[in-house]
Amino acid sequence: MKILEVIPIVKYTALSFFADRFYPCFARFEAGDDVANWLLQPVRESNLQLFALVSIWISSKIHNSRPLSIKSLKSLGDKVVKEQHFTNRDFLEAEVVLMQVLHFDIGVGNIAFVLLEELLVQLKEVARVGDLVNFEACMDIMDLLYEKEKMSSGYCSPCSLAASTLVASYVITVPKQRWEFPILPWDRTVVVVFLFLIGTVAREGGAGLVRRLG
16 A cells, blocks of 8 residues: 555555455355456456455545546556456456446445544544544554454444444553543443454554554
8 A cells, every 4th residue: 555655544445345345255256146257257366456456446536636547556566466467458347347246335434444533533522531542553453453354344343343443542552541431332342342353463463563552
């Protein structure tokens, strides 16, 4: 993402499109029960890389007044996709295919990152300690979970994940002597996901994050 210099909302929207909505459809691709296209049958690693780039492209069209050009995406694709060479026409075709698989559902109001931003604003409105929450840590936690493939809707809802990420960042980054988390109506799902997040951060590569930000 840094190579393309995209803003965080573009990055996390693209990840939501690809990892949360597109990737779980693999079983249907293999069974031939979904969109019929050479990019999906069979599903190759190079094709997945193409769809990941297209997800970024679609996201940039939603969030940027000057979206990424197909030239910049193809240039990056030529560098990172080793198994196959994709043309501009392939990128355009992949965009249509991805939209069909998503049933043209490219709404961004229910992605974890957007909900996380909204929750942090609400926290700052009810508690001064909200200003101490490190938003970079929130993004580090989300990056870790995407890297470990723990962000799919099969684990929890976007809202529960956003709330749990915020609480995890709070626990990691706010000094203990400043803890005064307001009483909120946490449901069982949020508590379970929060514990899962803390365990993932500490167990699967996040120990350095805890030490660095704690």
